[in-house]
Amino acid sequence: MTEPVRLTDIAELAKVSEATVSRVVNGKAGVAAATRQAVLAAMDQLGYDRPARSRQRNAGLIGLIIPELNNPIFPAFAQVIDRTLTLRGFTSVLCTQSPGAATEDELIEALTERGVDGIVFVSGLHADQTASRDRYTRLITRGLPVVFVNGYAPDVKAPFFSDDDAAAVQLAIAHLRELGHERIGLAVGPSRFVPSRRKAEEFRRLMAPVAGEAEVERLLVNSLYSVEGGHSAASFLLDEGCTAMVCGSDLMALGAIRGARKRGLSVPRDFSVIGYDDSPLIAFTDPPLTTIQQQVSSIAAAAVRALLDEIAGLPVPSTEYLFQPELIVRGSTAACPSS
Incomplete structure (x- = not known):
């Protein structure tokens, strides 16, 4: 028979004290968001059934619209965005836009009907120079906070976060x-x-x-x-x-x-x-x-921070923030064969 998961096991995996695990399990205050998330992740990995009192009060819903999931870079963005939102008490509502499926306008309508507090767009129609920007202007005019990742539309008054x-x-x-x-x-x-x-x-x-x-x-x-x-x-x-x-x-x-x-x-x-x-x-x-x-983690985290600042009523500049990429040299490049 499998032994039950102990608080000691969770503390060891999360690299925190048993007292910290106890505070998280009992829904007590005084635990940093990152530490709390580490404890919850350890619970999930060990198969520990989270008690209801350990659940953090939901601060709100955030829509996340990304392209299809068969390109692994988009799930990578979604994972970082979701994790960053969770640390701040928000829940993401993931919507994927793929050929033949729901359009971006239909996804926006579904999210607004659910009463989301903001929307993150990743490589959406804002990156397409031939697409109308009216959909975004309407959201901004209504006061719904939005941020955009990868793709800049200077006529849309919102923050953009892009790889350079x-x-x-x-x-x-x-x-x-x-x-x-x-x-x-x-x-x-x-x-x-x-x-x-x-x-x-x-x-x-x-x-x-x-x-x-x-x-x-x-x-x-x-x-x-x-x-x-x-x-x-x-x-x-x-x-x-x-x-x-x-x-x-x-x-x-x-x-x-x-x-x-x-x-x-x-x-x-x-x-x-x-x-x-x-x-x-x-x-x-x-x-x-x-x-x-x-720089997926940096781009995604910065976009979420800006969105939550907007939700909190703080001013966020409507401009594009560029992040510097990095060359990773592995095994698919070598000296020119004729040199």
């Missing part, structure tokens, strides 16, 4: 140039999306002096943010004589590696590939993927 796409391209190109590559391609998503446009603009600026202004357009591919999109882009860029390529997502990079291998090429010996995101588990691919890491 130009800096990401700078890091990638500098790394490949140091390895001797000159014929470098870029594969990003559709040009109507702000992150794709920003990456493409910086790529043109950096590569025009190397390849020429006319030729650089042949090294730039707009495709889909998917394995298939990366495969297709790699095939095109290999035909253009590229020895390396930078991708707009890790999924695209995996597709690029697959495309190179279908031609009998070895990555990175014959062809170097850089991804973007540093999605969970991407370090365990074959080869381990060199990528540009989004």
